Amino acid sequence: MKQPLSEYPRPQFKRDSYICLNGYWEYAIRKEETIPESFDGQILVPYSPEVEKSGVNKTVMPDDYLFYRLKTTITNDFIKDKVILHFGAVDQIAEVFINGEFAIKHIGGFLPFSVDIKPFLKDENLEIVLRVKDTTNTSYHSSGKQSLKPGGIWYKAQSGIYMPVWMESVKDGFIENLRITPNVDENTVVLQFKSAIKSAKVALNNKIYDVEADKDNVIEITGPKLWSPESPFLYEFKIFNDVDEVSSYFAMRKISLIKNKEGKLVIALNNKEYFMKGVLDQGYYQDGLLTPNSDEDYINDINLIKALGFNVSRKHIKIESLRWYYHCDRLGLLVWQDFVNGCTKYNFWLNQVPLFVRYKISDKKYKAFFRENEEGRKEAYQEFLATIDLLYNSPCIVLWTIFNEAWGQFDSKDIYEKLKAIDPTRLYDHASGWHDQGSGDFKSMHIYKWKVKVPSERKIGNRASICSECGAYILDKRLKEAKKKDGFIYLLFNNKDDFQKEYERFIKEEIIPAKNNGMSAFIYTQISDVEEEMNGFISYDRKEIKVDIDKIKAINDAI
Numbered sequence: 001m002k003q004p005l006s007e008y009p010r011p012q013f014k015r016d017s018y019i020c021l022n023g024y025w026e027y028a029i030r031k032e033e034t035i036p037e038s039f040d041g042q043i044l045v046p047y048s049p050e051v052e053k054s055g056v057n058k059t060v061m062p063d064d065y066l067f068y069r070l071k072t073t074i075t076n077d078f079i080k081d082k083v084i085l086h087f088g089a090v091d092q093i094a095e096v097f098i099n100g101e102f103a104i105k106h107i108g109g110f111l112p113f114s115v116d117i118k119p120f121l122k123d124e125n126l127e128i129v130l131r132v133k134d135t136t137n138t139s140y141h142s143s144g145k146q147s148l149k150p151g152g153i154w155y156k157a158q159s160g161i162y163m164p165v166w167m168e169s170v171k172d173g174f175i176e177n178l179r180i181t182p183n184v185d186e187n188t189v190v191l192q193f194k195s196a197i198k199s200a201k202v203a204l205n206n207k208i209y210d211v212e213a214d215k216d217n218v219i220e221i222t223g224p225k226l227w228s229p230e231s232p233f234l235y236e237f238k239i240f241n242d243v244d245e246v247s248s249y250f251a252m253r254k255i256s257l258i259k260n261k262e263g264k265l266v267i268a269l270n271n272k273e274y275f276m277k278g279v280l281d282q283g284y285y286q287d288g289l290l291t292p293n294s295d296e297d298y299i300n301d302i303n304l305i306k307a308l309g310f311n312v313s314r315k316h317i318k319i320e321s322l323r324w325y326y327h328c329d330r331l332g333l334l335v336w337q338d339f340v341n342g343c344t345k346y347n348f349w350l351n352q353v354p355l356f357v358r359y360k361i362s363d364k365k366y367k368a369f370f371r372e373n374e375e376g377r378k379e380a381y382q383e384f385l386a387t388i389d390l391l392y393n394s395p396c397i398v399l400w401t402i403f404n405e406a407w408g409q410f411d412s413k414d415i416y417e418k419l420k421a422i423d424p425t426r427l428y429d430h431a432s433g434w435h436d437q438g439s440g441d442f443k444s445m446h447i448y449k450w451k452v453k454v455p456s457e458r459k460i461g462n463r464a465s466i467c468s469e470c471g472a473y474i475l476d477k478r479l480k481e482a483k484k485k486d487g488f489i490y491l492l493f494n495n496k497d498d499f500q501k502e503y504e505r506f507i508k509e510e511i512i513p514a515k516n517n518g519m520s521a522f523i524y525t526q527i528s529d530v531e532e533e534m535n536g537f538i539s540y541d542r543k544e545i546k547v548d549i550d551k552i553k554a555i556n557d558a559i
Helices: 295-307 322-331 348-355 374-391 412-422 479-485 496-516 549-557
Strands: 023-030 041-045 065-073 082-087 093-098 101-107 113-116 125-133 165-170 177-183 188-194 199-204 207-212 217-220 235-240 245-250 255-259 265-269 276-281 312-315 334-338 397-401 427-429 442-447 464-471 519-525
Touching (some): 041 065, 082 093, 093 113, 101 113, 177 245, 188 235, 199 217, 207 217, 265 464, 265 519, 276 295, 276 334, 295 549, 312 519, 322 334, 374 397, 374 412, 412 427, 427 442, 464 496, 496 519
Parallel strands (some): 276 312, 312 334, 334 397, 397 427, 442 464, 464 519
Antiparallel strands (some): 023 041, 023 065, 082 113, 093 101, 093 125, 177 188, 188 217, 199 207, 235 245
């Protein structure tokens, strides 16, 4: 069997050492935390047990323990000073045991983690055991769109390993990380890296540059080629020292706000006004939920978004594999990246009423936002920091969405100010949709069924205006089923021509006038159907593109 998702998982920090551990592992589901002696069967990693493709097709409940076990061997020629085991993501709380010894515990189902397993190796034999606990949306931990009672905008819960597992081996003094900051205004790029060996070299543009660890290494880029969706040029380079070599890339790209000729703040790409046309992208796949079938699934989705005439994907309440961002970088798709929120309770008055009756309350009222647990707030903020650290180098990402529709929202003004100081190279939507605290870089609106309009200057303040969700028209022959589920708010169509006529009217009569009045971007909901949601341009299984691609592109190109 070909290993699923076996492509190198970290394209922007690539070295030759690589062993993919995807494939069949043993699994067990128990009520007791004791590591079992016998397991229940095999599971195909990296697919969650709730996914039929995993071979398990069972739901792991909050009071369950999910166990994994892999027995394999490592050849001596692979083993260097450190053998690093990487997990792309394990939902939600994972404890790792190597050859019977505890190695690491990680909390958080949407971020990667790693551990040096060299101290636990005695010979070539390797046994990896995971003990996983998943509270889904019953606790303050980030759960994204998952629910134990899925329906509407909430999806089937999943647990355990759902991104690639792999190993690499390095010598002491290896290059531990890399931070890349382009500066379009000064035609430079700043490289920072960490290593016990302080001196290294960078091979870039047929030149060799001397660089040092733990400092800003400023490299001039003569006659830079600027990155954009229309021209996604990437600068490839290598950084190396006496014991290690890493391949990477960057782009000369700047995102900012500028005043247009009418004096309104608008989004600028590379110092020029740039209107952003986007789709909401949940990143769910029918066969694997949070996990695609193959790398081609990522590529096909990105190509479809661009073919439809959009230039932005709003990656909604999910962090993707680094390969997805790599494909956005090389194919040219801007990304608005949501932080993953925890939402233990969805409240009609807090989360839904503001769609119809605009009101706001202070998000320092933790009880009202179901954020009373201080440990949960601290954990969420640390995950925001970790998300920025993980994705900082990705040129495609131009905007961070901190909170969406009040899900787990707290202290958004304070958090925005802290994060803006940490990553000033990107824009921030502090409260997408509602419960705007007057902060962030945007007045961000969600508008469904009602007409898209630019709010008053008093409401916008010293910010730009965006419509971060809108549209969501349903094109589906199952209209009776759609009406029962979410037809109360979305417009429904059972034929392509009527849908496309309405989409054209929407763009001509709402989006273009709003753009002319200073709106900087819109995000249409959405690129694909997901479970009960039927408002995608493409079906959940990706087999049916519901619209004429060229027609939608022509409509979007007219903006």
